[in-house]
Amino acid sequence: METPLTPAEPMLWSGWGDPAKAAELPAPVRDLLAGLLGVRAPATPGATFGEVRLPQVALPAPVLAALAEIVGDEHVRADDDARIRHTRGKSTPDLLLMRAGDGSDAPDAVVLPGSHDEVAAVLRLCAEQRVAVVPFGGGTSVVGGLAAARRGFAGVVALDLARLNRLVSVDPVSMVAELEPGLRAPQAEQLLTAHGLTLGHFPQSYEYATLGGFAAARSSGQASAGYGRFDDMVVGMTVATPRGTLEIGRAPRSAAGPDLRQVFLGSEGAFGVITSLRLRVRRAPDVTAYEGWRFATFAEGTAALRRLAQQEGPPPTVLRLSDETETMVGLAKPTDLGEAGRDSGCLLVAGFEGSPGDVAYRRDRAAAVLVEAGGVHLGPEPGEKWAQGRFSAPYLRDSLLAAGATVETLETACFWSNLPRLYDAVRLALLGALGSPLVMCHVSHVYATGASLYFTVVTAQTGDPLGQWATAKRAANEAIVQAGGTISHHHGVGRDHREAYAAEIGDLGGEILRGIKERLDPAGILNPGVLIP
Ligand SMILES: Cc1cc2nc3c(=O)[nH]c(=O)nc-3n(C[C@H](O)[C@H](O)[C@H](O)COP(=O)(O)OP(=O)(O)OC[C@H]3O[C@@H](n4cnc5c(N)ncnc54)[C@H](O)[C@@H]3O)c2cc1C
Numbered sequence: 001m002e003t004p005l006t007p008a009e010p011m012l013w014s015g016w017g018d019p020a021k022a023a024e025l026p027a028p029v030r031d032l033l034a035g036l037l038g039v040r041a042p043a044t045p046g047a048t049f050g051e052v053r054l055p056q057v058a059l060p061a062p063v064l065a066a067l068a069e070i071v072g073d074e075h076v077r078a079d080d081d082a083r084i085r086h087t088r089g090k091s092t093p094d095l096l097l098m099r100a101g102d103g104s105d106a107p108d109a110v111v112l113p114g115s116h117d118e119v120a121a122v123l124r125l126c127a128e129q130r131v132a133v134v135p136f137g138g139g140t141s142v143v144g145g146l147a148a149a150r151r152g153f154a155g156v157v158a159l160d161l162a163r164l165n166r167l168v169s170v171d172p173v174s175m176v177a178e179l180e181p182g183l184r185a186p187q188a189e190q191l192l193t194a195h196g197l198t199l200g201h202f203p204q205s206y207e208y209a210t211l212g213g214f215a216a217a218r219s220s221g222q223a224s225a226g227y228g229r230f231d232d233m234v235v236g237m238t239v240a241t242p243r244g245t246l247e248i249g250r251a252p253r254s255a256a257g258p259d260l261r262q263v264f265l266g267s268e269g270a271f272g273v274i275t276s277l278r279l280r281v282r283r284a285p286d287v288t289a290y291e292g293w294r295f296a297t298f299a300e301g302t303a304a305l306r307r308l309a310q311q312e313g314p315p316p317t318v319l320r321l322s323d324e325t326e327t328m329v330g331l332a333k334p335t336d337l338g339e340a341g342r343d344s345g346c347l348l349v350a351g352f353e354g355s356p357g358d359v360a361y362r363r364d365r366a367a368a369v370l371v372e373a374g375g376v377h378l379g380p381e382p383g384e385k386w387a388q389g390r391f392s393a394p395y396l397r398d399s400l401l402a403a404g405a406t407v408e409t410l411e412t413a414c415f416w417s418n419l420p421r422l423y424d425a426v427r428l429a430l431l432g433a434l435g436s437p438l439v440m441c442h443v444s445h446v447y448a449t450g451a452s453l454y455f456t457v458v459t460a461q462t463g464d465p466l467g468q469w470a471t472a473k474r475a476a477n478e479a480i481v482q483a484g485g486t487i488s489h490h491h492g493v494g495r496d497h498r499e500a501y502a503a504e505i506g507d508l509g510g511e512i513l514r515g516i517k518e519r520l521d522p523a524g525i526l527n528p529g530v531l532i533p
Contacts, residue, residue, distance in 0.1 A: 047101030059155035089141030137213030143494030149529030181212025200227030226317030236278030292382025304373035318351030326440035502533030
């Protein structure tokens with residue numbers, strides 16, 4: 001058993017990440033926001049920590065005492081600090097609510113188990129006492145995956161898995177590592193690096209999200225073209241449910257019936273608590289190389305991505321194509337791409353990680369495809385700039401919110417043949433719902449048969465930013481469903497996508513999920529209100 005050298009520092013309660021890394025908006029950007037989008041400073045500043053309104057702790061003292069008996073006194077916390085830091089996730093509506101001092105979704109207590117057996121005992125106790133349990137990883141959900149419905153329960157506890165943070169074993173022959181779910185991604189990488197290994201999972205929430213959250217919400221990282229999605233990395237897991245324990249996965253693939261791993265991947269804490277993960281690992285790369293390419297249009301760029309995804313042999317590790325608007329906004333000087341005064345086109349970032357020979361081979365192969373597809377090589381600078389800033393956008397969101405802009409993201413996926421239709425439908429829905437927002441999009445997860453679309457929206461806040469975004473999100477969801485996209489490629493379902501998910505899987509699909517839930521969690525204590533239609 002190995003534990004991380006670096007502790008998991010708490011995240012800013014009302015925003016993203018390490019408060020010391022807060023990004024100030026430069027004055028020209030503020031002027032641009034005011035001129036272009038009509039952004040004005042909000043009438044009231046964000047609430048302070050002390051101003052957050054919390055509901056009374058509803059859990060009876062004997063239940064708190066019984067929980068403490070299982071995990072130890074110091075690992076049951078009902079203080080304001082712990083409750084506020086475990087209130088909801090990190091979507092823009094979540095942040096707007098916290099900035100307004102609304103702590104109404106706070107759990108009554110935070111419980112920190114230290115082992116699988118403690119998790120199992122907590123679930124048994126909570127089922128007996130009808131206490132809702134919200135499994136809590138890094139708290140970075142952006143789909144309302146951490147706000148349990150209270151009604152009908154004696155109270156709500158956040159089951160924070162931070163103490164389950166060990167590298168249990170490494171099997172270098174099979175290239176499989178067993179890791180606990182509460183490890184944040186950088187901690188897991190640190191432990192694996194000591195063995196010359198990597199997971200290769202780098203979502204934008206990398207600094208704070210945990211392995212359990214990645215599995216439970218089917219995460220996909222920025223290097224998914226090369227390393228795959230997180231759910232593809234999971235070869236086995238241990239799950240605690242109120243009905244008992246499941247050990248799943250004894251071979252990479254199996255013909256022994258339906259694959260039960262798939263029942264828990266994406267189950268968002270509604271079926272059980274993942275207490276251990278067996279993950280496929282890779283050798284840590286010796287070399288990394290990122291570079292930029294320019295395409296005249298998004299359509300030309302997506303055609304190039306498709307050709308890369310469909311070619312024989314290993315693809316680049318990172319592929320990310322920005323549409324015209326995202327390209328323009330992302331450039332320090334809009335003339336960096338193309339000639340001055342002309343459309344900046346679309347930026348594609350291609351990244352390669354591996355041994356020197358492998359990187360050189362894949363780079364040459366990709367270059368041949370990209371040139372043939374109309375791409376212009378821009379050299380390493382745009383790629384390196386992207387790599388340096390790859391985890392900084394969430395900090396910018398906090399500054400934009402404070403300045404009076406609403407900024408939020410949403411994502412979907414479909415087959416290649418439908419991608420242009422889906423892109424147009426979502427863009428139009430957002431433009432129609434918000435007046436004249438900035439709508440940007442990129443493709444960063446590609447498959448032989450299709451890809452995901454990731455939209456970022458910036459608009460001036462109205463007096464009711466929550467209502468404003470709810471309208472836009474509803475319009476986007478309807479457009480996604482009607483245009484044949486999936487309601488989520490990697491953020492998950494949570495509460496926010498439940499309705500659209502129900503439409504996507506149909507009545508019978510919903511019945512199957514309810515059947516599984518009833519079997520594993522008859523008292524319905526696990527994350528009520530999340531995922532299950
Ligand atoms: C700024 C930002 C950028 C993001 N970028 C990406 C991205 O690039 N790619 C991506 O895929 N996602 C991204 N996300 C979404 C989010 O980070 C992912 O969904 C991530 O998988 C959540 O991990 P977490 O540890 O924070 O889980 P949490 O938010 O704590 O939990 C997520 C869900 O899983 C459940 N859960 C957590 N742990 C367990 C467990 N051990 N057992 C059972 N259920 C559990 C929770 O109850 C909840 O329903 C981003 C989010 C933010 C805020």
